[in-house]
Each structure stands twice: as structure tokens, then as C-alpha cells.
Amino acid sequence: MKNFYFLLLVLFFATNLNAQAIYKTLNSYKLGADRELKIQLPRNYNPEEKRNYPLIIVLDGDYLFEPIAGNIDYQSYWEDIPDCIVVGVKQGDSREDDLLYDEETYFPKEQSAAFYEFISSELLPYIEGEYKASNFRIIVGHDLSANFINYYLFKDKPIFRAFIALSPDFAPEMTTRLHQRLKILDQETFYYLATGDADVKALRTSIIKSDSLISSIENEKVLYKFDDFDDANHYGLVGQGIPKALNQIFGLFKPINAREYKEKVLTYEESPYDYLIKKYQDIEYFYGFEKKLIENDIRAIAAASNKKDDFYSLEKLTKLVKKVFPESMLSAYYSGMLYEKEGNYRKALIQYKSGLLLQPSQFIDKEIMLEKMYDTQEALND
Template structure:
């Protein structure tokens, strides 16, 4: 299992070559000096487009940026999660100051308070002024920085929607305070917490206690996930926790899989097409951006429409495909499928033939179009 995760992390780093980090320096009046940033933009990032991207702020960016950026690049390539903007803050020489908290109040003080304000008052405006970042923001930390991210939950209106705490070194009273704050959350908030059986003993004990407390809280606005990894130490658990956290945060965004198809699409009270519309509306509501229609979901809804003999649903899906993919074989393929279901094989054949002149998609290529064309022609001759 160790070798598997090592291979997976290596693969993330290799793929990440195609989306190299941009190094920027921001001058901060809060910190009274410069702070270096690492920024990864999506592969096909276009500043002229209207779309925006979820923003991921990575503390301890000197070593934590690459695992996060690599995971984002890999999973978004396969459309499992959305393209994101990843920003890492370099803190190697300022770490103890940045995460400083008062010995009595246990809240950020002095340099720690300045760093806390820097993120909200300077860093976020800088990123939003220069890049297409959405309001759906994630913050990630490990060890001391994983404790620090919790302080942003205590704002009346938290500036982050998702928190990833990897083996946090929790401040005194943080468990109690965190529990009290989570009880009264008013906005859907994702919270991921992780430790491992070989984690630092003192940290692990506090984290297990924190999980017990959070798990007992009843609040529909909290979307919580905890992992206690086997055979994982304080540093190794990062490579395993990051993809699990992203899966938790972007669970709704994921393509329709076999489980969702069987348990939700086929059992949905409305039509399969209605399910698709609601899924994409929910994504926009939760994440604040519109998801582009993907072929995997088209196939799932078409299969459900066929299984239920729901021609109306298939017709609506076909129109949606034509609108979104006018130059793709997809439009001809699903138009032909609709005509076949209606019993109009001649029109179906015309659609399949016309598709040969269009661009292939992820799953539909020339061979498939020819096969459909020959099958339809044979059915006509019978």
C-alpha cells in the first residue's frame, strides 16, 4: 500500500509539470515586508473567459503546495473535480511567527494576528484582482498551520467554505471552541480532519478527541469527514489525506458513477433529464460556479432514459447536447439514438452519416459512428 501511494504522488508531480507554478511576491503592509507565493492556474486558464475557479489557499506552501497542486491537476484532468486556482504561501523562515497565538487567550496575537489579517485583507483581494477566482474558497494546513486555519471559522461570516486540517497541532481549548462554533454554522461548510496510527502521539490524542466532539454535533450545514490512516506517520498521511479531502469537498461535483446511477438516477421521482438539471443546479448553488456539461453524465442520463423508455427525457437531453456540443459527434450520435427510439431509422441513418464529418469526443469516434451507421442500414434492409 505504501508503494501505491508513493507511485500515485509521483504521478501527480509528473502531471503537474504541464501546469508549472507561477512565483509572485506580494508586498504586505500587515506583515511589513514581502511574502512569496506559489500560484498554479488551470491548464486551459483563459483570463478573458467569464468563468471563475475555486480558490485553494495552502499554508506551509514551501512543502504542502506541490501535493495539493498535483492532486488538483490530476483529478481535474479526469473531470473528477473542477479546475482550481491553487495559491501556496511560503513560510519556511516565518512559520513560528505566522502561527503565533497568545498564551492566555490562545488566539492569534502579534505577528500571528498580522498574518491572520494578511490573508483576508491583502492576499484574497490580490488574487481576486489578478485572477479569475470564485467565492468558493478552501484553506489547507498541516501541523501548526492546520490549527491556524480554524481561526477563520470564528468569523461571523467565514471567508472560507472548506477546511482541510492534516494532523493539526491544536491550541489549548481549540477542541471546545471548534465544537461550539460548528454547532451554529449558518452556511454549508466542509471540514476534513486527518491523523494516522503512527502520528505524533500528543497530536493524535487531541485529534481523536476533536473527531469525537465534532462527530456528535448535529448541524445539517456541516459536511464533515474524518480519516485515521493505518501505517501513516505525521508526514506520510498528507499524501493520503489530500485526495480524500478533495473527494469530500467536491463529492457533489463528481461525474455520475455506477452507484449514483443505480441508487439515485434510476430511483429519482422525476425524469432522468430532471435529475441532470437538478444535479447541475445544486453544483452551482454549492460551489458558486456553473459546471460544464460532461460526456460521462450525458451517457448516464441517456442510459437511464432508454431503460425507462422515457422518450421525452431523451429528446430534452439531445437538444441540450446539440446546444453544448454543436460541432461534436455527440450531437449526431444522440440525435440518431433518439430517432432510433422513435422508430425513424432513415433519419437516424442520416444523423449517423453526418456525424462522420464532426469532431470525435471522449467516447464517440469514427469507428462507433460507422458501426451505428452499418447497424441502422442493416435494420432498414431487413
């Protein structure tokens, strides 16, 4: 049943993405041939904006691009993950040659070595020259291509920061090499690995062994996640693994939820406002791009400030909101809240009235502003 719903979801995404996908042909010197690409840009992509987007390279783009791009589009719409640029590399009849490895060294050879260089020295420069892609890069593979993505880990400085390996068909020695390499990585790297209880038996055995080795690594720079899905075969596990992997990779980016609010915001040694600033600074440091302040996080910090009776945080938050959202009802709403906290209901009422002329936000509209006005008026009359 899970696989049935997943197929429906993929068909939905595929139907809606056909109009959005950009199809490009890249002439490759390394491959001596053209290579077809599928590209999805964020919904509100604007090349004039001073903003860069994480880049996701999808191998086996013939069939893996749509579920990846669909998940990105859906989750970024709800601000759970950032907007991303997704690039699918079509492999078609060249797949086996692209992903081949030497029978002695178990590293790429001939055509696969050329394909390896195509990705690193032709595809990435092309995409970054055409679009506003950041240096936070993710690479995704399934089966043979999930083995192939690991070769990029063996560069002195890996060009990808996150690896999504969905039911990889590991080359001999890859498990041992992965263990050795991940132990000594010195930059933050995400690694996601998945199999299912109905996966191909030989692959599942190898993947379980790999998990036992990788999970034993004590390297704070490696952020590792493994999933072994119930009732999932070699292809069905892809639909379950993609959102889990994205949630893992962009965990820090996510809006403040109830658990984070309770366990981190309220217990933070400094003020709730300081927690907010640090969270956004960490996002910029970790992912290489600035996250826009979102209303969900404003509400969480305001709630924590009120709960802790922290006037300093509420004052700083109000100034930040007015700076970031000067034309939104948010600025008037939080200014009014600050004056209420001071006991200055007259100024609070003025702020709420002025908010009626501003643009509504996700959670604040005219009805809420009017309700605040009536409540403040009552407080004035008491």
C-alpha cells in the same frame, strides 16, 4: 510501502509542476515585509473566459503546495473535481511567528494576528484581482498551520467554505471552540480532519478527542469527514488525506458513477433528464460556478432514459447535447438514437452519416458512427 509510493508520486508532481508554477512576491503592509507565493493556474486557464475557479489557499506552502497542486491537476484532468487555482504561502523562517497564539486567549497575537489579516485582507483581494477566482474558497494546513486555519471559522461569516486540517497541533480550548462554532454555522461548510496510527502521540490523542466532539454535531450545514489512516505517520498521512479531502469537498461535482446511477438516477421520482438538470443546478448553487456538461453524465442519463423507456428525457437530452456540442459527433449520435427510438430509421441514418463530418468526442468516434450506420441500414432493410 504506502509512504514510499506516495513519495514517488510527490516527486513526480514536483518535477512536473516546477514548469507550471508561477512565483510571485507580494509586499504586505500588514506584515511589513514581502511574502513569497507559489501559484498554479488550471491547464487551460484563459483570463478572457467568463468562468471562475475555486480558490485553494495552502499554508506551509514551502512543502505542502506541490502535493496539493499535483492532486488538483491530476483529478481535474479526469473531471473528478473542477479546475482550481492553487496558492501556496511560503512561510520559511517566519513559520513559528506566523502561527503563534497568545498563551492566555489562545488566539493569534502580534505577528500571527498580522499574518491572519494578511491572508484575509491582502492575499485574497490580490489573487481575486489578478485571477478569475470564485468565492468558493478552501484553506489547507498541516500541524501548526492546520490549527491556524480554524481561526477563520470564528468570523461572523467565514471567508472559507472548506477547511482541510491535516494532523493539526490544536491550541488549548480549540477543540471545545470548534465544537461550539460548528454547531451554529448557518452556511454549508466542509471540514476535513485527519490523523494516522503512527501520528505524533499527543496530536493523535487531541485529534481523536476532537473527532468525537465534532462527529456528534447535528448541523446539516456542516459536512464533516474524519480519517484515521493505518500505517501513516505525521508526514505520510498528508499524502493519503489530500485526495480523500478533495473527494469529500467536491463529491457533488463528481461525474455520475455506477452507484449514483443505480441509487439516485434510476430511483429519482422525476425523469432522468430532470435529475441531470437538478444536479448541475445544485453544483452551481453550492460551489458558485457553472459546471460544463460532460460526456460521462450524458451517457448515464441516456442509459437511464432508455432503461426506463423515457422518450421525454431522451428528447430533452438530445436538444441539450445539440445546443452544447453542435460541432461534435455527440450531437449527431444522440439525434440518431432519438430517431431510432421513434422507429424512424431513415432519419436516424441521415444523422449518423452527418456525424462523420463532425469532431469525435471522448467516447464517440468514426468507428462507432459507422457501426451505428450499418446497424440502422440493416434495420431499414428488414
